[in-house]
Amino acid sequence: MSWRATPMFKTGAAALLALAAVFPSLSRAEAFDQGMDTLWEVLWHQSGTATRVVRWEEDLKVRVYGASAATKKAHTLKALRDVAAEAGLKVIDVSDAADAAQQANVSIEIVPDSQLSEAQPCETRLNFGAETKIDSVTMQMRESEEWRCAYHESMHVMGVRGHPEGSTVLSYFATKVEGLQPLDKAMLRAWYSPRARGGMTPFEMLPILADELVAILPDKAKAKQSRDRYLSRTVQEMQAFAQGQGDIPMIVKRCGKSTEQGIRYGRMEMSYFLGVAYLQGASVARNDTQAVSWLQRAANLGSRPALAQLGAAGASLAGKS
Template sequence: MRRSCWGLLLGLLLPLGAFADEFDQGMGSLWEVLWHQSGTPTRIVRWENDVRVRIHGVNAAAYKARTMEALHAVTDQARVRLVDVSELPAAEQQANLNIEVVPDTALQDNQPCVTLLNFKTETRIESATVQMRNKDAWRCAYHEAMHVMGVRGHPSGLTVLSYSAGRMDGLLALDKVMLRAWYSPRMRPGMTPFEALPVLADELIATQANKALALKARDRFFTTTVAQMQAYANGQGDVPAVVKRSGKSTADGIHFGRSEMSYFLGVAYLQGATAPRDTMLAVRWLERASAMGNRGAQAQLGAVGQ
């Protein structure tokens, strides 16, 4: 009887452990996607108007169907209108997204594809440019399509944005979670990572069968992440490991990231976003960021003092 009880208990615990591991990995990916490769946490940027795409360059016709398939996949999840202007007369194209297939020698081997987002402030995407090497255009399509939508990080986990991902012929479940959250009414352009993380987490929780367990795991992740980011902002911790593994983080990026994170922590405590609301802690972090020359923190301190 005793063995049977232990067997039953073990049978119950194993699925719970697997669930926690899988959910935590998903949460980790959602956090990592909010980081730029340079080592700096980012704000939410996204399209607020139609995406008008022009596809051109070396052998572009061979990759157009694949590229449009990827773009339709991401814009459908985001509920953003996509218009192909490639075949229109030049005077009528007025593209705000230019995708160019370039010669195989045009880009570096460690960066076969690149997306550049143009925004006046870190809120709304004004235009975007994508370059993909001819030999890599097929495998880059879904990865760069996610970046086109403003999702800038390269997280680990089951997502087409991961550097470890193999050939991808469609968006994965976590990619769809990111896009739906990124373009949901709750997500505002310019949101800080701590403001954005609960929106992303809620979209992930909505996909889970056991929402009660997911909520508990989310809260644990929030607590752990805030503690890690306080250490990082204080100069004692580090950026997410996946950012370091990219090989593209820089000392300047990480230094600037510490200032930004101090500001983001101040906003988090001020608004009760990811962290509990605490005005004293908010002011402390905002003052730290302000002393490092962070203009956003300086403005926020002025508003708090009024």
């Protein structure tokens, strides 16, 4: 199984992140909310559905090859090393090994400009058997665009799949592409923190991302208050979405195509994610009744993971009675 990240140009100005230390005219609450909007969106596929956490469980053995590889490799590896360092992983260059293609779990090809379009100058494909652990990655970048693709695609290599608006190299090409922004580092530290694990659902991961944002803001007491309000508001919004109430959330419109089929699938997935949230006490207080209700809703919509969770939850609750 694989996942593909395909950057492209996005019309309209991207919403700029407003951290209090950078834009003091905004309130601390606004700064936190804008930062969290970016971190929340990184948990969403381009298809408009929320995603699970997938990440590496081993160091990266990297092969850089193709047109202009000799001149582009140093910058490409620097970007990947900067990103991997935040995750606590090593990058080992195996490009010159006789069996590089067999050794590498990350293969990066610098291709002629004619091979990819201007609207799609680079792409990354994650390969995994289950949506938990990355097995291997392949990446392609146009030789004339490597300079601005390298950090963006390196974030995808680490398993961070969204394309959020805001001050991040993951934005559809942000103005700053030569290094990681504070939010990029926060994402990576959260993704690879001891609290996180492969396969985590969005509401399990969201508090970890929120805590990393709190850590980089100056007034942590105020940020923690904003954190709790944001989590509560987000859960309420996603519950309404899962139930088909009100308008489609802006995050779905912003990161996806909002097709009728996609929205139906998204509601099923969100019902499952809410069930897991209430079952685990993630982003919400644990509530077994709510958990079973949301998991049953997801199962009725066709979710096999929800059926499995219902079986496990039923056995656990029976053991407590």
